[in-house]
Amino acid sequence: MLDDNTIEVPRDIGPDLRTAIAAGDAERISALLEPLPYSEALRELLALSPEERDDVLKLVPAELAADLIEEAPDEMAAELVERLEPERAAEILEELDSDVQADVIGEMDAADAEAVLCEMDAEDAADVRRLAAYEYDTAGGLMMAEVFQFADKDTVGKVLRALASDDDDFEQYRGQHPYIVNEAGEPIGVVSLRSLLTARRSAQLTEVMVAPITVPVDMPLAQLEDIFERHPFLGIPVIDAAGVLVGVVSRSAVAEAVLERSESESLKRQGVVGDELRSMPTWLRSRRRLAWLSANIILNIVAASVISVYEDTLSAVIALAVFLPMVSDMSGCSGNQAVGVTMRELSLGLVRPVDAFPVWLKEISVGVINGIALGVLIGVVAWVWKDNPALGLVIGAALALNTLLAVSIGGVVPLLLKRLGQDPAAASGPLLTTVTDMAGFFFVLSFATLMMPWLV
Structure with a gap:
């Protein structure tokens, strides 16, 4: 093929x-x-x-x-x-x-x-x-059990004969270096090809080996990714709790897992659950999508209900209808940026659920700057378009406050969902969208109600 x-x-x-x-x-x-x-x-x-x-x-x-x-x-x-x-x-x-x-x-x-x-x-x-x-995103879940290993008493010649053999089973080692284990099965060394070619065939492997870098079976994907970024290894031996060599995790397996994680999180944020393909049964694909879509209907009804409370205000100032989706959408974009950063840091192991408050403080500082900047920008547009500074103040203030709320939710909610054992990639998006829509509508319409004498 x-x-x-x-x-x-x-x-x-x-x-x-x-x-x-x-x-x-x-x-x-x-x-x-x-x-x-x-x-x-x-x-x-x-x-x-x-x-x-x-x-x-x-x-x-x-x-x-x-x-x-x-x-x-x-x-x-x-x-x-x-x-x-x-x-x-x-x-x-x-x-x-x-x-x-x-x-x-x-x-x-x-x-x-x-x-x-x-x-x-x-x-x-x-x-x-x-x-x-093993968990799929750990060293144990990513490793292969086939290991190119030799005993500490074996010689260089034995390894070279194995390398030169036409045994089909040799292909399964995917270019692994020979790992040396003691009688207990613990990895004590690794031998490079250069060392093998320059050493005497009768030399024991312990004479030419160097100490190996090993990882435990429960090491998470983010830490594995970091190790392969810092070292040019094609594979790293994996040990169990007793220190016994149980497998090898390869660079390619880690790279593939990182890519799959990224694709999976992206699909979940779009409401696609699992490895959906169009060759799958139609009823299964429909059921999975409806579970997401039906939940979003309810969330959108909740958000839209805010508008019904302020129908009189919206009828009196029609221009508000133009800016409502802009306020909710811009705030949603800011929130999604915060979600993306938190998900990235979660995957790298840089933050944990207990870090929710420090994360919020850092996000709110960015939110204040961006909220003011965006609020001033859209406020000036509203003012110039309708020649009404009050309208600009209402829209600008609403966007600034909603941006603060959005980055707070986007930064912290994934951590809280992780703490509750829920999937932060799948659940953060719908929650963020609903809250930013509802809050955006509320801020615009409530501020407009307060400033009605200056808007009409």
């Missing part, structure tokens, strides 16, 4: 693929899919009906099926695997690295996952169960 960086003119193989599936022609199916980049092959697979996808994964070689499973988002990969017989599912998963196996198994129904694990090699299944138990 071509690498995704390969440029190839796409062609529609859908009709040929369906014909081959209907005929049960495994060779033809493989011949159509194997030359394609991974992403293109997955696109062709997901364009098929669920039954046709099942047939493809049953007929093609397990290695090709594994490539397709690995390319899919975890939730979709789990769905594809769950539909297969446990024996076939296990055969495909055996072609994947342990960290990918754990990701897929972790998304599956417990009964289906256990049925597949029972068909896998006992040692591999034990690794998957162990990896699946």
Whole structure:
């Protein structure tokens, strides 16, 4: 199969693929899919009906099926695997690295996952169960169980022979340096390729190794990201509470997890929950979206109810209707900036829920400056447009106060939601939007009511 960086003119193989599936022609199916980049092959697979996808994964070689499973988002990969017989599912998963196996198994129904694990090699299944138990955004959840390790009594020659072998299993180590462990399984050293090539073959590894940097299984993603930014390592050994080497977390796994975290938070703020793809069942996608949209209807009704209280004011000063959405939208933008910074600092481990008050103080200082600046700007526009300084004062003051409120909510609410065990990325947005809309309408209309003699 071509690498995704390969440029190839796409062609529609859908009709040929369906014909081959209907005929049960495994060779033809493989011949159509194997030359394609991974992403293109997955696109062709997901364009098929669920039954046709099942047939493809049953007929093609397990290695090709594994490539397709690995390319899919975890939730979709789990769905594809769950539909297969446990024996076939296990055969495909055996072609994947342990960290990918754990990701897929972790998304599956417990009964289906256990049925597949029972068909896998006992040692591999034990690794998957162990990896699946860790939080996905920790070193344990991101590591692979396969480690290129040697005993402290082994020699340089043994490592070189392993490097020169044509053993297919060697590919699973993804360019790891050899890690040296003692009798207790604790990592005591790591050997560079240069040291191996310049040392005597009879030399023990302890003579050429250097002390390794290790990370605990519960180290969070943000700290892993920081370590890889400071060091040029391709991988870092992971140890359990007893100090035993249990896996290796790679630079690529951390980079991919960081990207997935960013994409997930962005989608959640837009109301998209989970790894939604249009190839998923329509009812499932609709149910997930409606859960968000129906909640937003209620929140918008609450915000709009403020306007109904001030109908007379709004009717008397029609110009206010032009500025109401501007005040709420500008304040919402300021609040979203605060949310973004807090989410970033949460992910990096720079703030915790107990830091809510210091965070608020820092946000309110920015809010005062920006609120005054924005308030003056929009106030001058309102004044000049309607030749009414009172209108400018009402709109400017409302925007300034609403900006203070928005940055306070945006900076602090994600921390409070985190403290309550809720998802700050998914919940902060709707709450911020509702409050800034409601408060913006209230500030504008209440100030206008107070200054009615100077507005009409």
